[in-house]
Amino acid sequence: MKKLIFFLLASFSLCFAKNELFSDKVISLYQNKDDTKVIGRLLPTNAFRIVKTEGDKLLLEISGFVNPKAPSVLYFNDYQRIIVAAFSKNAKLHFIKQSKGKNGKWNRASIQMWADKADFAKSDKEMLARASSLYTENCGICHTAHKINEFTANAWPAVFRSMADRTGIDKADRWLVIEYLQKNAKDFKKGK
Numbered sequence: 001m002k003k004l005i006f007f008l009l010a011s012f013s014l015c016f017a018k019n020e021l022f023s024d025k026v027i028s029l030y031q032n033k034d035d036t037k038v039i040g041r042l043l044p045t046n047a048f049r050i051v052k053t054e055g056d057k058l059l060l061e062i063s064g065f066v067n068p069k070a071p072s073v074l075y076f077n078d079y080q081r082i083i084v085a086a087f088s089k090n091a092k093l094h095f096i097k098q099s100k101g102k103n104g105k106w107n108r109a110s111i112q113m114w115a116d117k118a119d120f121a122k123s124d125k126e127m128l129a130r131a132s133s134l135y136t137e138n139c140g141i142c143h144t145a146h147k148i149n150e151f152t153a154n155a156w157p158a159v160f161r162s163m164a165d166r167t168g169i170d171k172a173d174r175w176l177v178i179e180y181l182q183k184n185a186k187d188f189k190k191g192k
């Protein structure tokens with residue numbers, strides 16, 4: 001019995017060791033807990049961690065890569081324009097640099113920002129499946145749906161946006177579909 005309890009506890013803590021959460025919606029970000037001015041947005045399907053909860057606000061930690069030439073965006077990997085979070089240009093941002101990108105690649109960094117309390121998913125699996133059906137159901141009506149690996153990660157946002165208004169895809173779901181398309185693009189590589 002003792003062994004079983006130990007085993008259950010161990011597997012429980014392993015499952016939640018990373019504490020990663022995901023949202024299928026865009027999350028508004030605030031610099032300070034009581035700010036009402038939104039200074040950034042965290043885009044769907046990108047992992048984040050809750051550092052602490054205060055009242056109806058959460059302090060989130062978001063990680064990614066920063067291009068020193070465009071330091072108001074956190075990207076998913078170290079060379080493609082797949083946005084994790086974007087901030088207003090004049091915001092004073094305190095990125096915590098974790099490592100310097102080699103050979104002109106972008107730096108790995110993280111940032112902490114406040115957000116409103118909400119329910120988040122522990123996995124991105126279901127939201128990615130939903131994005132996939134949104135894509136095939138809506139983008140295959142007038143012509144056969146283009147293969148996702150037909151375009152590069154940097155090309156997909158413009159291709160998608162040029163067609164999005166011809167579809168029934170809700171505005172609230174558009175970033176979800178864009179992120180899904182970019183992360184399955186022909187030249188997609190995960191950041192190291």
Ligand code: HEC
Binds near residue numbers: 141142146160162167
């Ligand atoms: C209402 C019909 C319709 C829907 C829905 C539609 N398309 Fe198209 N698509 C077209 C037509 C018509 C063309 C031919 C070029 C044009 O009209 O711009 C086209 C062309 C394209 C092209 C060829 C490149 C180009 O710009 O010429 C791509 C790629 C494409 N569509 C992707 C998509 C994606 C992705 C979606 C879903 C977001 C989508 N389409 C939804 C009608 C549609």
